[in-house]
Amino acid sequence: MPDQKGGAMAKAARIGGLMLLLVACSPGGAGRTREGDAVRASPVMAWSNLLGRAQPRPDATIAYGDDALQLVDVWxxxxxxxxxxxxxxxGGCWQTAIAERDIMNWIADDLRTHGVGVxxxxxxxxxxxxxxxxxxxxxxxxADLxxxxxxxxxxxxxxxxxxxxHSAGGHLALWLARRPALARGDALRGEAPIGIDVAISQGGLPDLxxxxxxxxxxxGAAAPKAMAGEGYALTSPPEMPVGTAREVQFHNDSDPIAPPAYARAYAAAMAKRGAAAELVxxxxEGHVELIAPDSRSWAKQRALILKLLGIRGAE
Known part of the structure; x- marks a missing residue:
């Protein structure tokens, strides 16, 4: 059997290396977030701080298609x-080489211990x-499954x-919430799209x-362009039909991948269309903390989820 810890560390190094390349071309640079004229510098979690931990496991994995990536982990x-x-x-910049679903295992397990399935x-x-x-x-x-x-x-x-x-997954969560508002007959909408009541974007990248x-x-520009194709009105939440779901964006001020300025821009665009997009x-804290179970930013997200689901003990 492969060494689990060694495999996790190797994956942390791979993801960390790719993320460093991404941060190098993002506004503010590593560990720094520029907002207007203010620049904050603070120590934030590295990917190895999360991915180097013992990884919790789901209770089941099911397939929804024939491709090796068409899977769902059930907690x-x-x-x-x-x-x-x-x-x-x-997330992972919409690229499988950067991240797969197991990057979320730690917060999935945290929710499981608080009585929430994933x-x-x-x-x-x-x-x-x-x-x-x-x-x-x-x-x-x-999601329909x-x-x-x-x-x-x-x-x-x-x-x-x-x-x-999280991150690119934040875009997809917002997209999923808007999907039922797409035109009937559109292939992306489908016949009976699942309704989403609340979409939570964790350091999301909503504007393709x-x-x-x-x-x-x-x-980089290539990934969001590939995700949009020729159809921003079908794929980019700022331009999609306005839905009915509540949208909440969680961002950290020391996040160089998805600074709060991204969320403010999205909220402003939606306000012009008469819709609200909340920001916390x-x-x-930085990008990793958004999916780290012991961070302050995750504690805020968990508290909201428990409250929304009516679970006792929600803060």
Whole structure:
């Protein structure tokens, strides 16, 4: 059997190296976030601080297609079912080579210990046959599967439905919430798209048009361009039809990948369309902390999730 810790450290080094390249071309540089004329510098978590830990494991893994990446990890709390649950979407600049679903395992496990099930989606990145439309079709199909089969795993599929995604996954969580508002007959919408009540974006990158036109985008211009194809009105939340879901953006002020300025720009764009996009910021934390179970920013997210799901002990 391969050494789990050694494999995790190797993966941390791989992801860390790729992220350093991304940070080098992002506004502010590593560990620094520029907002207007102010520049903050503070120590933040490195990927190795998270990925070097012993990795918790899901309770089940199910396939929703024939591709090796068309999978969902299911996390089921102990106790009497059905359990309230969230749909989770990982980031990694929409590229499988950068990250897969297991980067979310630590917060998935944290939610499981707090009585919340998790439907953690894998999908084909732009480097593995995804992009427009592949990635969206994968996310849509996996999310719809939650509605039809989540109950078989002891998860509550009605009530408040929450989609939560990190970085590029934040874009996909917002997209998933807007999907039912797409025109009937559109392939990305599908026949019976799952309804999302709350979309939580963790350091998300929601504006594909801005990303594709930017020379300083954290993921480079190619990835958001590939994700948009020729259809920003179908793929980029600022330009998609306005939906009914509550949207909450969590950003950290020492995050060079997705600074709070991204969230403010998105909120301003949505305000012009008569829609609200909330923003919660945490000082002194970065991109990794958003999915680290012992961070202050994650504590805020967890508290919101527990409150939304009506779980006792929510702060």
């Amino acid at each position: 089921v709390p102990k106790g009497k079912a059905p359990h309230p649950a969230v749909i989770m979407i990982h 439907w953690n989606i894998e999908y084909r990145g732009v480097d593995r046959g995804g992009g427009m439309p592949g990635t969206y079709l994968d996310v849509a199909r996996a 939650f509605a039809s089969k989540g109950g078989r795993y002891g998860l509550k599929t009605d009530g408040v439905r929450i989609a939560i995604g 048009r801005a990303g594709a036109a930017s020379v300083g985008h954290a993921c 910021t945490t000082e002194g």
